[in-house]
Amino acid sequence: MTKGKRIAVIGPVFADYRLSDSQLGRIRQAAPDATLTVLTDPAAFRARLAEADVAAGQIGRQAALPPFGRLAWFHTWSAGTDGEPAEALLASNIRLTCSKGNGAIPIAEFTIWAMLTIARRATSWLDAQTRHEWRRHTSPELHGATLGLIGLGHIGGEIARRAAAFGMRCIAVRRDAGAVNPGPHVSQVLPPDRLMEMLAVADFVVVAAPLTPETRGMLGEMQFRAMKPTAFYVCVSRGAIADPDVLRRALAEEWIAGAVLDAHATEPLPPGDLFWDLPNTIVTPHNAGTTIGTADRAIEVFVENLGRLERGEPLHNVIETGIGY
Known part of the structure; x- marks a missing residue:
């Protein structure tokens, strides 16, 4: 200069x-x-x-x-x-x-919080507290669960590191799968054409990829129906990677167990959007990395x-x- x-x-x-x-x-x-x-x-x-x-x-x-x-x-x-x-x-x-x-560090921290919160149904405890009710339930653990990561860049790598500390198995999908050293926290890195394999076995699917012409809308009806009915979906990068209309159906019709949505296809999320009112969905205002x-x-x-x-x-x-x- x-x-x-x-x-x-x-x-x-x-x-x-x-x-x-x-x-x-x-x-x-x-x-x-x-x-x-x-x-x-x-x-x-x-x-x-x-x-x-x-x-x-x-x-x-x-x-x-x-x-x-x-x-x-x-x-x-x-x-x-x-x-x-x-x-x-x-x-x-x-x-x-x-x-x-x-933002990789706070987004990774947020992702662990999101998986724990949705899987342990922590919002039910908060609701019970406001009603002064002693309400208990049984829930799954992160330990032994399979984490399916879409994206293995800075954010995905930090998520995998923390997930491994909880005893999770991590499988990632990345554009240049063969060119990356996944490190000790990721058991397998798959190319995008093997996405369905990962979705079929994952207990948690976390979107941590950037929005590109290739990733926009990559999760549609076929992909969400491939997930386990007990699986949870967490989006921390870009909401438009999933078809929002399909995601609303997947959650409303319980194709999957639930979701935590920090990134949305339309931001701010309109007040009348169904996502706000779905009982198996937690909405946050793209705040994970702030x-x-x-x-x-x-x-x-x-x-x-x-x-x-x-x-x-x-x-x-x-x-x-x-x-x-």
């Missing part, structure tokens, strides 16, 4: 998060000759993009895109780019990077890349046009 280039940084990585003085100091240290503009309002950030050479924040997929002007590199605080105008940025020859991996640590790690990815840009080195987490993540 040459002297005088400007960086527009949106302050709230999340709505209630602000960059600390220490973080701003690290950004300035990584690019000491740059003019740094910190903005806390998303609309103001989008309006200033055309003035920036480098921007880190979130643009969103508005109908009317802001002008990109002289923007040469855009970094999103998100792990994926399906919420950003990736195609338009890449078509404008703007380098695009993401914060992939920043932690202080996630935001901190996103900023660290940007700071590292800013330093690499200064030194003329390749950037990390560059988005590949043909893959989508």
Whole structure:
């Protein structure tokens, strides 16, 4: 980066998060000759993009895109780019990077909570507490259960590590199954054309894959009917990987035992959506990865890349046009 280039940084990585003085100091240290503009309002950030050479924040997929002007590199605080105008940025020859991996730890923690909560029917205990009822029931364990992971990247790997600590057996489906070392926590990695094999044996199916043209809608009626009627479904990455109409039927008609849905095909989830009222379903507002640590790690990815840009080195987490993540 040459002297005088400007960086527009949106302050709230999340709505209630602000960059600390220490973080701003690290950004300035990584690019000491740059003019740094910190903005806390998303609309103001989008309006200033055309003035920036480098921007880190979130643009969103508005109908009317802001002008990109002289923007040469855009970094999103998100792990994926399906919420950003990736195609338009890449078509404008703007380098695009993401914060992939920043939310893996809290999402993995959330997944363990989700499996325990839905399997142990913890919401029944909470309901009984509000009614002052001494209500007991028998439920399955995670120990000895088979976890079927769709996706074995940063998030999937962290989930498998924690699931193994609970005594679970993990089978994963991944696009490039033959090119990955699954490590000691995953017993088998299958390619997408063997997805049905995994679904047939899994006690918990967890979606941790990115949303791409290949994964969009990959779970339909045939896939949900292949699952055990005692199996649970947990979605922590992108809701559109499953056909939402089919998933509603699968839960309402009890093809499967239940679900925890953090990611949804439509967000925010409309108030009238059936998912809210299904007794075997827990709905959360795409909140699994919203932690202080996630935001901190996103900023660290940007700071590292800013330093690499200064030194003329390749950037990390560059988005590949043909893959989508």
